[in-house]
Amino acid sequence: MSKHFNRFIRLRSLGAAASFLIAACALPAWAGGLDSLEQFVKGTRSGKAAFTQVVTAPAKDGQAARSKTQSGTFEFQRPGKFRFAYSKPFEQTIVADGRTLWLHDVDLNQVTARQQEQVLGSTPAAIVAAAPDLKALEKDFTLTEEPDAAGQQWVKAVPKSRDGQLQAIRIGFKPGAKGAELGTLEILDSFGQRSVLTFSQFEVNAAVPASHFQFTPPKGADVLRN
Incomplete structure (x- = not known):
């Protein structure tokens, strides 16, 4: 093989390596899981x-674990406003307006209303839509960085209060053009039931109409207030 050909191959290899390094430097910085969490709660x-939600009940009495899948849309605005609209397989809406948490089961024509500050402290909603920064979260959760997996960075949040029904929450973040994007929420309750929410088409700092965080019980609905 001639010296000229060897030189050509070497130059091509060096050029490819240089292109790779330039491309890598152009990618957004991908910090640790806790940094991504802080970036998310402060910047989004x-x-x-x-979203798609898969709820899996633990196996018991010799029966295999059972799971069910739901899907819908999610919107939020800090501090403390959010809307989960389930469309499949059953229509259900959860709305937090900043003061009251509303749960509307369309099939049952039933509405449950609870004071928001009493129920959101150590919940996934506090992480996603309420907490202003990491210090606020650390009042209610013990936060631990976990290894990267499935193209996401992970943080485990364990409620400091053991009075609730949550055992642990895992939050996965994906890199996005505007910063860390929420990718996955894994929720394990004290009964061993696991709920995994996978988010897609996430729009950071999207404009959401204020009306989406308002709720009025439909006429004729059975309203329960706790």
């Missing part, structure tokens, strides 16, 4: 996404 003031 609003957002919307589609």
Whole structure:
């Protein structure tokens, strides 16, 4: 093989390596999971996404674990406003307007209303839509960085209060053009039931109409206030 050909191959290899390094430097910085969490709660003031939720009940009495899948849309605006609109397989809406948490089961024509500050402290909603920064979260959760997996960075949040029904929450973040994007929420309750929400089409700091965080019980609905 001639010296000229060897030189050509070497130059091509060096050129490819240089191109790779330039491309890598152009990618957004991908910090640790806790940094991504802080970036998300401080920098993402609003957002919307589609989601799929898989709830798996633990195996018992010799029966295999059972799971069910739901899907819908999610919108939020800090501090403390959010809307989960489930469309499949059953229509259900959860709305937090900043003061009251509303749960509307369309099939049952039933509405449950609870004071928001009493129920959101150590919940996934506090992480996603309420907390202003990491210090606020650390009042209610013990936060631990976990290894990267499935193209996401992970943080485990364990509620400091053991009075609730949550055992642990895992939050996965994906890199996005505007910063860390919420990718996955894994929720394990004290009964061993696991709920995994996978988010897609996430829009960081999207404009969400204020009316989406308002709720009025439909006429004729059975309203329960706790």
